[in-house]
Amino acid sequence: MYWALARLSFQRQLAYRTANVAGLVTNLFFGALRAYVLIALFGAREAVAGYDVRAAVTYTGITQAMLSFLAAFGWWEIIRSVRTGQVATDLSRPVDFFWYHASQDGGRALAQLLLRGLPLIALYALAYRIAVPPTPLHWLALPLSLALGLLISFAWRFLVNLTAFWTVDAMGIGRVASNLVLFLSGFIMPLAFFPDWAQAGLRFLPFASMVNAPVEVYLGVVQGPALVLTLLLQALWAVVLVLLSRVVLAAGVRRLVVQGG
Amino acid sequence: MNTLRLYSVLLGARLRSQMQYRGSFLLDLLGTMLGTLTYFLALAAVISRFGGIGGWTLWEVAFLYGLAETSFGLMDLVWGGYDYDFFSPRIRSGEFDQMLLRPLPLPLQILTSEFALRRLGRIAQGLAIFALSAHLSGVDWTAAKLLYLPVVIASSMAFFAALYVVGSTVCFWTIERLEVFNLLTYGGAEMLSYPMHIYHPWLTRFFTFVVPAAIQVYYPALYFLGKPDLTGMPGFMSFLAPFTGFGCLALSFAFWRFGVRHYQSTGT
Numbered sequence: 019m020y021w022a023l024a025r026l027s028f029q030r031q032l033a034y035r036t037a038n039v040a041g042l043v044t045n046l047f048f049g050a051l052r053a054y055v056l057i058a059l060f061g062a063r064e065a066v067a068g069y070d071v072r073a074a075v076t077y078t079g080i081t082q083a084m085l086s087f088l089a090a091f092g093w094w095e096i097i098r099s100v101r102t103g104q105v106a107t108d109l110s111r112p113v114d115f116f117w118y119h120a121s122q123d124g125g126r127a128l129a130q131l132l133l134r135g136l137p138l139i140a141l142y143a144l145a146y147r148i149a150v151p152p153t154p155l156h157w158l159a160l161p162l163s164l165a166l167g168l169l170i171s172f173a174w175r176f177l178v179n180l181t182a183f184w185t186v187d188a189m190g191i192g193r194v195a196s197n198l199v200l201f202l203s204g205f206i207m208p209l210a211f212f213p214d215w216a217q218a219g220l221r222f223l224p225f226a227s228m229v230n231a232p233v234e235v236y237l238g239v240v241q242g243p244a245l246v247l248t249l250l251l252q253a254l255w256a257v258v259l260v261l262l263s264r265v266v267l268a269a270g271v272r273r274l275v276v277q278g279g
Numbered sequence: 280m281n282t283l284r285l286y287s288v289l290l291g292a293r294l295r296s297q298m299q300y301r302g303s304f305l306l307d308l309l310g311t312m313l314g315t316l317t318y319f320l321a322l323a324a325v326i327s328r329f330g331g332i333g334g335w336t337l338w339e340v341a342f343l344y345g346l347a348e349t350s351f352g353l354m355d356l357v358w359g360g361y362d363y364d365f366f367s368p369r370i371r372s373g374e375f376d377q378m379l380l381r382p383l384p385l386p387l388q389i390l391t392s393e394f395a396l397r398r399l400g401r402i403a404q405g406l407a408i409f410a411l412s413a414h415l416s417g418v419d420w421t422a423a424k425l426l427y428l429p430v431v432i433a434s435s436m437a438f439f440a441a442l443y444v445v446g447s448t449v450c451f452w453t454i455e456r457l458e459v460f461n462l463l464t465y466g467g468a469e470m471l472s473y474p475m476h477i478y479h480p481w482l483t484r485f486f487t488f489v490v491p492a493a494i495q496v497y498y499p500a501l502y503f504l505g506k507p508d509l510t511g512m513p514g515f516m517s518f519l520a521p522f523t524g525f526g527c528l529a530l531s532f533a534f535w536r537f538g539v540r541h542y543q544s545t546g547t
Contacts, residue, residue, distance in 0.1 A: 197317055212328070
């Protein structure tokens with residue numbers, strides 16, 4: 019059932035071909051801008067905070083590749099459905115409301131990864147000497163870390179969307195929230211380059227587990243015990259946010275008033 | 280004079296309607312401010328950790344950033360109606376056809392169709408960063424520089440407005456907005472936040488000779504800051520901003536009039 023929802027959502031993405039190409043060009047352009055900035059920042063330096071220039075350039079490519087995968091600029095399905103009243107139908111379906119949206123988001127994300135993420139990395143590999151995961155262990159950990167990052171990101175977006183059950187300003191809250199995520203997750207600049215005092219806090223927030231963690235797994239910045247800890251922290255946040263989503267959803271459904279029509 | 284009065288009446292109506300929902304308005308203001316402020320914080324954190332970029336200090340980069348943000352923000356407030364993100368739906372829905380029929384000047388209607396006060400959030404943070412950097416980067420403010428500054432801001436606004444007008448005109452044919460224009464507007468604004476010599480020479484040349492964004496912000500900033508030019512351009516480049524800015528705006532309106540003459544409605 020959920021599998022079918024994910025597949026349908028996956029196929030829907032394949033229909034928007036020109037939009038995907040345009041998006042790819044945009045990602046590539048912004049990625050290249052950030053790469054120039056990081057190269058200039060490094061100047062003659064060999065390595066900073068465990069990153070060499072090559073890792074830093076790769077970072078810009080992977081974060082751009084993950085933008086559409088994580089729908090980082092916004093995902094307002096539930097806010098919209100509350101506005102139109104569609105949410106009443108969705109809630110009365112014989113499927114779990116959380117997983118109904120989560121499975122569709124999974125299909126959407128996988129399609130974005132294949133259509134925009136992988137081609138972007140391939141183009142990056144042509145333009146720059148990019149880094150690849152250093153050991154087979156990192157290769158194995160990568161899909162796991164990406165999947166956990168997606169689940170955390172989805173649960174967070176789901177929670178933000180649920181504010182629509184309480185307020186008509188959910189869209190404004192959503193915009194504030196997605197701007198915070200872009201900053202706190204390390205989309206704009208690698209968290210490793212932030213001041214030490216800021217990093218100490220940021221690394222433990224769920225936002226770092228969405229973006230910074232998978233990228234550092236890919237780059238091999240985290241190794242051995244640190245790798246395991248990174249994945250464990252991601253798993254912890256995934257569990258916490260999924261549980262929280264369910265609690266808030268239950269409270270929201272009691273509260274929700276749908277206007278007829 | 281009559282046009283000016285009409286403009287203020289239409290604008291007044293738009294502003295009053297926005298102030299009806301004070302909570303939403305404040306939230307939107309906060310969102311707009313956070314979006315750009317967090318970007319600057321990330322930039323500031325990293326540049327101070329690395330101790331500068333390409334020979335520029337943090338506050339010199341902040342000067343570029345503040346100048347670009349303030350100009351873009353002010354333009355976005357005044358010219359929001361020509362933002363292709365808002366304009367293309369008006370073509371699709373047939374609202375533009377109604378505008379053509381009304382006995383009011385067309386640009387007046389479009390300019391007042393979208394005037395979002397929440398953009399003040401972006402302008403405020405741009406101005407604050409600019410004011411800080413104008414002080415902390417150690418600019419030697421002479422009378423000539425103080426006179427030239429408003430000219431640079433006005434020309435940059437004209438230039439960014441030209442991008443909006445061209446982007447909207449293209450919608451007459453494409454109906455849908457073209458995402459590629461975001462590369463020029465948002466991409467251009469992000470690119471202008473850093474000294475141009477860090478980019479590939481071709482990228483710098485493109486944003487100088489084809490889309491003269493660098494002439495609007497980067498080269499004038501060299502003059503204000505007294506920094507040497509590392510892109511190998513002659514010194515007068517710092518003073519071309521008003522010509523390219525208003526030149527682009529004039530050209531874009533010529534294109535706009537051509538577009539309106541050849542406009543065929545979608546029929547909805």
